[in-house]
Amino acid sequence: MGLRLYDTHHRAVRDFVPRIPGKVSIYLCGPTVVVPPHVGQLRSQVNFDILHRWLKSSGYEVLLCRNVTDIEDKIIGRSLSEGIPWWRITDPVHRAFVRAYAALGCLPPSVEPRATGHIPEMVEMIEELVAAGHAYEADGNVYFSVDSYPHYGSLSRQQARHLRAAEEHERGKRDPRDFALWKSAKPGEPVWHSPWGEGRPGWHLECSAMARRYLGTEFDIHGGGANLIFPHHENEMAQSRAAGDAFARFWLHNGPVTQGGEKVRKRLRNPLALPALLDRVRPAELRYYLAAAHYRSPVEFSLDALDEAAAAYRRVERFVVRVGSDAAAPLPSPLPAQFSAAMDSDLNVPQALAAVHAAVADGNAALAAGDRERAARECRSARAMLNVLGLDPLSGNWHRETHLQEVAAAVLRVVRDLASASSRQGDHDRARAMEQHIETALANRRQIEHPVLIR
Numbered sequence: 158m159g160l161r162l163y164d165t166h167h168r169a170v171r172d173f174v175p176r177i178p179g180k181v182s183i184y185l186c187g188p189t190v191v192v193p194p195h196v197g198q199l200r201s202q203v204n205f206d207i208l209h210r211w212l213k214s215s216g217y218e219v220l221l222c223r224n225v226t227d228i229e230d231k232i233i234g235r236s237l238s239e240g241i242p243w244w245r246i247t248d249p250v251h252r253a254f255v256r257a258y259a260a261l262g263c264l265p266p267s268v269e270p271r272a273t274g275h276i277p278e279m280v281e282m283i284e285e286l287v288a289a290g291h292a293y294e295a296d297g298n299v300y301f302s303v304d305s306y307p308h309y310g311s312l313s314r315q316q317a318r319h320l321r322a323a324e325e326h327e328r329g330k331r332d333p334r335d336f337a338l339w340k341s342a343k344p345g346e347p348v349w350h351s352p353w354g355e356g357r358p359g360w361h362l363e364c365s366a367m368a369r370r371y372l373g374t375e376f377d378i379h380g381g382g383a384n385l386i387f388p389h390h391e392n393e394m395a396q397s398r399a400a401g402d403a404f405a406r407f408w409l410h411n412g413p414v415t416q417g418g419e420k421v422r423k424r425l426r427n428p429l430a431l432p433a434l435l436d437r438v439r440p441a442e443l444r445y446y447l448a449a450a451h452y453r454s455p456v457e458f459s460l461d462a463l464d465e466a467a468a469a470y471r472r473v474e475r476f477v478v479r480v481g482s483d484a485a486a487p488l489p490s491p492l493p494a495q496f497s498a499a500m501d502s503d504l505n506v507p508q509a510l511a512a513v514h515a516a517v518a519d520g521n522a523a524l525a526a527g528d529r530e531r532a533a534r535e536c537r538s539a540r541a542m543l544n545v546l547g548l549d550p551l552s553g554n555w556h557r558e559t560h561l562q563e564v565a566a567a568v569l570r571v572v573r574d575l576a577s578a579s580s581r582q583g584d585h586d587r588a589r590a591m592e593q594h595i596e597t598a599l600a601n602r603r604q605i606e607h608p609v610l611i612r
Contacts, residue, residue, distance in 0.1 A: 160215070160501050163453065165386060165408045166314055170503070173407060175377050181212050182220045184368045184405065186381035186389070187269070189226040189423075190250040191235055194257045196429040196447070196458060197382070197414035197421040203444055204411045204452040204504075205380050206263040207546055211500050214492075214545045222371045223266040225251055228273050228347060229360050231423070237345050257431045260440045261447075262547045262554045270367045272358070276349045278366040279358045282400055283338045283351075291399040295329025297341030297354040303334040306395045312408065313387035336392055338362045361392035368393075369402060379405035383412055383453075384420065412455040421458065429458065441474075441555040442467035445548055448506055469514075473539065474550040476517045480524070480536040481551050490537035492545070506546065513542045568595060 160173040175181045185205050188198060212219050226232075227247040236243040251271075258265075283299055286292035291305045303309050310316055337359040342348040348355040358366075368376065381390065390408065397404040413420045414429075421429055434443055437460065446466035450456050493516070499508035520535030543549040 160211075161503060162407055162409065163503050165312060165410060171407070173377075175217065176375060176406060179216070179218060180220065181217045181378065182372045182376035183209070183222065183378045183380060184364070184372055184376055185221065185223040185266070185379075186364060186385055187223040187225050187266075188251070188254045189229055189231060190247045190254060191229070191231045192423050192427070193250055193253040193430050195421050195423065195427045196431075196434060198254075199257060199261060199431060199443075200414050200447040200456065201380075201382050201411050202258050202263050203261055203447040203547075205409075206258075206261075207448060207452075207506060208378075208380070208409070208504060209264055210545050210547055211504065219267070220372065221264075221266040222268050222270065222368065224364060224367050225254075225269060225271045226360065226363060227251065227271045228357055228363075233346050243347050260431065260435070261444045262440065264547075268371050270371060272363040272367070275363070275367050275370060276358065278370050279362050280339075280351050282362065282366050282369070282396070285400045286338065286396060289399065289401075291396070292338055293331065294353050295331075297356060298329065298337055299339035299353055300330055300335040301338055301392070301396050301399070302331065303336070303395070304332055306399050308398070309395050310391065312391045312394050315387065336361060336388065338396070361389055362396060364389075365393050365397045365400075365402075365404075368404070369397070374401070375403035376405060378407045378409060380409045380411075383410040386410055409452075411452045412450075414456045414458050416458045418457070434463070438463060438467040439555070441548060441550065442470045445470040448546060448548070449510060451507055452504055470548070473513060473517050473543070473548075476520055477536055477540060477543070477550045480520060480529075480532050490534070490541040492541055493538060496542045496545075500545070509542065509546065513539055513546075516542070 161170050162173050163170055183205075188194065209219055209221055225247075228243065232243055232246055235246055239246075283292060286301065287294065287299065290302075292299055292301050339351055339353055339358060339362075340356050341353070342355040342357075346357065348357060368379075379390070379393075386408075390410075394404055415421065416429065421427075427433075431443075438446070443463070446463050447456075449466055449469075493512050495515075496509050496512040499505040499512065502508070516535045516539040520532045520539065523529075523531035523535060540549050540551065544552060547554070549555075
């Protein structure tokens, strides 16, 4: 394996060599469990699941730590506004994330720590930073001193003196750029005990403490969305290295999913949440859509693009299923050189998928020529590549629709197209009624075949 990765700002390529031969350690910023997952959060997990699968396929043992942020300002804000305990928000939302990842075929992490289960480790790290002169207490809060760490801004490539102030505006801060490691108790908020009084940890500190607990003071890859580079990952790196940890050796950041040019945001009733998307396409088709662009590129979401991706996956699926009786054995087929080279080139999934489609085209040509043996070889090759991407239709992870469901989904698309093309209100009303009947039938079927997700 010769995996080459871009640095955080995509200006330089680095050869990836694990710290320990044969083993790769990854810390992935997981969800803040305040509302159910939307398409942007799901894209991040699919992108890093492909990295996970490629490393395993390349012979590495992967230790993946994906955290759960279950105490944070947005969670507390929702708890206070709705008058319910914070854990009544975080527990069901966390279960919705777990089901969503499973529905999209993501491999489970090696460990999935919750922030609230690691308060002692956070307090210990704060004490180390205070003792080393990198943090100070003020009115029950503890802040990291940005000025004490000369390399602050190196991850996001910004000069510290030009950085905007941190979000916290509490009194007692020595520098407006300093950020909270520990926040003193406020009325109605959950609190834990610390040497500085009752309070709770700062968001940035949580990841540093959990990464150290499960991956040690140095690990291979830190992943997350590009929106986390500053301030979250910048602050993580500063506090961890100030505490003496080497921390992450490589940083990978996936691009956002946007709609109308704006990043998709967390909200309780989100039309881009998983259940709404699965009313239109199947889980494997949604995974294909989320995987098809390069992980660093932004994706402008549209229903047309989603439908096109679903159609592309169905073309691959039809060939694999058709030849499956000749190639349904486990996947001993070696990966094509074109595919491996693409994956080793900063996980270039678009080029890797081009290799998949080339194998499918060759296989279909072989079928047309009556060469079943060659078609079976191409099918095995395609399945080997799809297996790495988590998209093999015959893997057992994916439910394949019955012919009746395929027809219903096709009729639904036709009805939507007719309704949008017509200018008469009566046509719209009749099309909408038909659409609702078909959607209800498909939704009822999915209720039986897929886990129920929070809407």
